[in-house]
Amino acid sequence: MVVIALALVVAAAALSVRWLTHQRDTFGRERPFPYLSIGLLGLVAMGAAIPSYLRHQEETRLSAVASQLVGEPARVHCQTFGQTFTQLDGDLGFVRWGKDGVPEHQTFIKREQCGDLKSYLKSDKQHPNPDQVVAVHVLTHESMHMRGITSEADAECAAMQRDAQTAELLGASPSAAMDLARTYWQIDYPRMPATYRTLDCKPGGPLDEHLATAPWGTPTS
Numbered sequence: 001m002v003v004i005a006l007a008l009v010v011a012a013a014a015l016s017v018r019w020l021t022h023q024r025d026t027f028g029r030e031r032p033f034p035y036l037s038i039g040l041l042g043l044v045a046m047g048a049a050i051p052s053y054l055r056h057q058e059e060t061r062l063s064a065v066a067s068q069l070v071g072e073p074a075r076v077h078c079q080t081f082g083q084t085f086t087q088l089d090g091d092l093g094f095v096r097w098g099k100d101g102v103p104e105h106q107t108f109i110k111r112e113q114c115g116d117l118k119s120y121l122k123s124d125k126q127h128p129n130p131d132q133v134v135a136v137h138v139l140t141h142e143s144m145h146m147r148g149i150t151s152e153a154d155a156e157c158a159a160m161q162r163d164a165q166t167a168e169l170l171g172a173s174p175s176a177a178m179d180l181a182r183t184y185w186q187i188d189y190p191r192m193p194a195t196y197r198t199l200d201c202k203p204g205g206p207l208d209e210h211l212a213t214a215p216w217g218t219p220t221s
Contacts, residue, residue: 058118062139065169066107069143069162075106076139078114092138095145103150107142117170125172128180130187137184140166156192157201160185164213178215185215 062076093109109117116135120128128136140159143166149155163184167177189197200206203216 058114058121061121062109062114062117065139065166066143066146068169069140069166070105070146073105074143074146076142077106077108079108079111092134093142095142097150101150103146103148105146107146109138109142113138121170125167125170125176125180128183133180133183134188136166136170136180137163137188152196153198153201154207156189156196157198157207158209160189160201161209161211161214163215178213181213181215 059076059078062078063074066074066076091110092113093107095107096104098104112131113135116131117139120132120136123132137159140163141155144155144158144162147158149158160181163181164174164177167180168174172180198207202208203214208214208216
């Protein structure tokens with residue numbers, strides 16, 4: 001869309017230059033300035049540029065959250081409308097890994113989940129719908145991959161223990177953030193494919209990091 005907007009701006013500029021260099025026709029009559037054509041091109045250019053600008057604003061907000069979770073600068077890219085026709089896999093988000101085994105500090109999140117994150121950001125965050133809960137978790141999960149966790153099960157467990165942190169960074173109150181984290185742990189996690197689950201992810205288990213934001217709380221002993 002940015003390319004289209006730029007092309008339209010160039011076309012408007014070309015019309016202006018053409019008028020400046022040809023202000024009279026072959027009979028010597030003055031040509032009127034093409035206000036209508038240039039105005040229409042400008043309006044269409046704005047219409048093409050606005051979605052890209054809004055997506056950039058959203059990505060900047062999500063990138064700031066991911067950077068907090070990763071511990072260093074990270075980028076979140078939301079899938080564009082055009083990319084929905086070429087990225088047909090079932091993943092809700094992904095992080096690429098370099099040949100050296102080190103993950104890139106950027107993630108690509110599908111258009112639908114970015115839309116759910118956008119609606120979550122605009123909400124009061126007290127009662128997120130199921131899609132918003134999953135979208136917040138996707139952002140956390142992909143951030144765990146950017147931290148260097150390769151295993152899906154390990155990344156899933158680490159993410160669940162930070163979903164509340166993500167929700168707070170997105171503007172939720174501490175209590176609403178914990179409710180979201182517990183919802184994912186109790187409802188969504190048991191439904192995940194086997195590669196995303198492990199018996200080690202439980203209160204007091206090997207993957208329990210004893211974080212205050214863990215959905216199961218701090219185990220007592």
